[in-house]
Amino acid sequence: MTRLAHRIDMLDEGVERARQIVPDLPVAEVTLARLLLMVGGGLQEELERKLKPHKLGDSDFRTLIALFSHPDGSSTPSELCQFAAQGPTNMTRITNALVKRGLITRGHSEADRRQVVIRITADGRRFVRKLLPPMFPRAHAYFAGFSEADKRHLGRLLRKLAANLDHLDADAQR
Amino acid sequence: MTRLAHRIDMLDEGVERARQIVPDLPVAEVTLARLLLMVGGGLQEELERKLKPHKLGDSDFRTLIALFSHPDGSSTPSELCQFAAQGPTNMTRITNALVKRGLITRGHSEADRRQVVIRITADGRRFVRKLLPPMFPRAHAYFAGFSEADKRHLGRLLRKLAANLDHLDADAQR
């Protein structure tokens, strides 16, 4: 991957050149938005690289973690879709793969026979317990040099941004 | 799409439950990282939704903008790859599509006959000039309620995070 620092330089220059052609371009906002997309993408890549040796994608990982952290280790596809932010189509594929690897099981709910009950297996739990700890140092490294206040600020600003996006979506629907 | 606010709630709860099982989980860092991925993804979706009516994906958009903001409106695939953060494979597909729509042209460089020279057409410039302004209000809306200091902080923190990611990558290579 091209280094992010270089891409950020190109971004700054590109936005500045664009502003000269289209003067009312909101420089700060566009730069921030692109910065966020860029850093988010970089983090995603970094995470996937870390997961690849275990033959997991991030969506598989999120699904597995959701089950792992669930009180009784079980859930349903639709609930997992919400947590992992996936469409049902994709969840079908993901659970197929995890079942094949013996990390989860698929069963039928007797309460509602439409629903599928997905449960993490003992193997699945072991797998996650081995998987997580090696990721902790990395998680700290991402935020090396961040003060506690920095982390609080970043969290606050991202949550505010999320609220704005929700608001925009709600407006768009009407 | 499920609202981000709801997904953030689930994230907070999930991380807290996971911490109870795996006590040394770095709560703040994991939450921030996931928050960033989530908001980044939300912003990406929002952007793509906005571009869809024009039959553009974000990568096509970035490519077109790169050419538009380039001094003489021309570049080469490999340079565009850097700017748009795409592999060469994908750039071939993107430029194929844009050429077919008459927004760019493909030619051969006489200096280096391996290189392809890509140039934005007059139609392409017109297209971008129509495309951009309607996006400005949205760009402002994303950051509604952000003070100037908030924007500066967010930018600073994202750039610092980018530097950390670069550093990690560089280390991983050795």
Next chain:
DNA sequence: AAGATATAGTTCATGGGTGAATAAACGTAG
């Protein structure tokens, strides 16, 4: 000058994700 090496771009096979259509089970209004 010749051969090894590197770079630019394309093609091909594949992976990961989504929307539309479908089937089964559930809820509800008459």
Next chain:
DNA sequence: CTACGTTTATTCACCCATGAACTATATCTT
């Protein structure tokens, strides 16, 4: 109880992106 609409999950067809293999040109080494 029946008929209609809803929800759950799956399948199918497609879109976007990537890695590996390949071709053509350029550059470096000797």
